[in-house]
Amino acid sequence: xxxxxxxxxxxxxxxxxGAGHPECPERLRAILAALDHPDFVALLREQAPEASFxxxxxxxxxxYVQAMFDLAPPEGELIALDADTYVNGASVEAAxxxxxxxxxxxxxxxxxxxxxxxxxxxxxxxxxxxxxxxxFCVFASVAVAAQHARKRWGLRRIAVxxxxxxxxxxxxxIFARDPDLFYASSHQLPCYPGTxxxxxxxxARNVVNLPLSxxxxxxxxxxxxxxxxxxALEAFxxxxxxxxxxxxxxxxxxxxxxxxxxxxYGWITDRLxxxxxxxxxxxxxxxxxxxxxxxALAASTALHVRRLMRL
Numbered sequence: 001x002x003x004x005x006x007x008x009x010x011x012x013x014x015x016x017x018g019a020g021h022p023e024c025p026e027r028l029r030a031i032l033a034a035l036d037h038p039d040f041v042a043l044l045r046e047q048a049p050e051a052s053f054x055x056x057x058x059x060x061x062x063x064y065v066q067a068m069f070d071l072a073p074p075e076g077e078l079i080a081l082d083a084d085t086y087v088n089g090a091s092v093e094a095a096x097x098x099x100x101x102x103x104x105x106x107x108x109x110x111x112x113x114x115x116x117x118x119x120x121x122x123x124x125x126x127x128x129x130x131x132x133x134x135x136f137c138v139f140a141s142v143a144v145a146a147q148h149a150r151k152r153w154g155l156r157r158i159a160v161x162x163x164x165x166x167x168x169x170x171x172x173x174i175f176a177r178d179p180d181l182f183y184a185s186s187h188q189l190p191c192y193p194g195t196x197x198x199x200x201x202x203x204a205r206n207v208v209n210l211p212l213s214x215x216x217x218x219x220x221x222x223x224x225x226x227x228x229x230x231x232a233l234e235a236f237x238x239x240x241x242x243x244x245x246x247x248x249x250x251x252x253x254x255x256x257x258x259x260x261x262x263x264x265y266g267w268i269t270d271r272l273x274x275x276x277x278x279x280x281x282x283x284x285x286x287x288x289x290x291x292x293x294x295x296a297l298a299a300s301t302a303l304h305v306r307r308l309m310r311l
Contacts, residue, residue: 048101126168164246167196
């Protein structure tokens with residue numbers, strides 16, 4: 001069994017974008033309930049810290065970060081940041097702790113007291129662009145953690161793998177112009193946000209998009225990763241692997257039309273761990289992104305964490 005650190009925080013439950021919104025607090029409650037199973041007694045359970053202003057401005061301009069910090073919705077009211085992204089009085093702290101949880105995961109694996117980490121946090125982050133919130137996301141948590149890994153730990157080559165059903169346009173935008181950052185994503189296309197064509201390569205073919213048609217299932221998903229995504233990741237030879245772990249490509253999910261099974265998330269986790277074991281000392285830090293059917297989300301996340309623990 002491997003030592004896996006779990007980072008979360010109560011503030012991530014208090015972020016509430018409103019009645020009927022799919023990115024609801026119940027998502028995280030379902031995951032935490034699943035991780036209360038005896039299988040997970042060995043998890044190293046930690047509080048997600050708040051990302052600092054300086055950590056966030058490694059990705060986002062200072063003016064944007066300050067504008068987010070200054071948001072103060074009246075009690076019981078919401079502020080719309082875009083057509084899909086709403087914040088209440090707890091949301092900015094939650095977004096800071098979402099980024100901080102991934103940062104703390106990087107520190108845990110680099111310090112060596114954990115072999116891998118999972119940040120059970122919300123709001124998600126992979127749609128957030130440097131200067132705007134979108135798609136339920138406020139800060140680009142995984143990209144912020146990548147820059148932290150560079151600044152604090154002196155790493156140069158960092159990879160993000162994203163298997164959320166929606167393309168992580170924010171992460172791609174941040175990574176595409178830096179040849180030492182790698183981004184690979186499988187996602188439904190056409191689908192929100194409309195980016196992620198296979199022709200989008202980045203400055204040094206450091207972006208690998210694996211678009212899947214509506215209705216695609218396990219076979220197409222596994223073939224895309226086996227023959228394109230994973231070989232490109234291996235060739236990049238990262239020093240650290242970050243995972244944007246969205247579970248909304250599941251066949252039960254209401255927001256898209258891919259047809260993955262829970263077991264597919266165990267398969268991709270195993271394959272990513274094999275790459276990390278061979279190339280970067282097994283250092284893997286995963287962060288929750290999407291997933292909106294509560295039962296499928298809880299089961300898929302639990303299997304993902306079991307695999308990180310090598311159970």
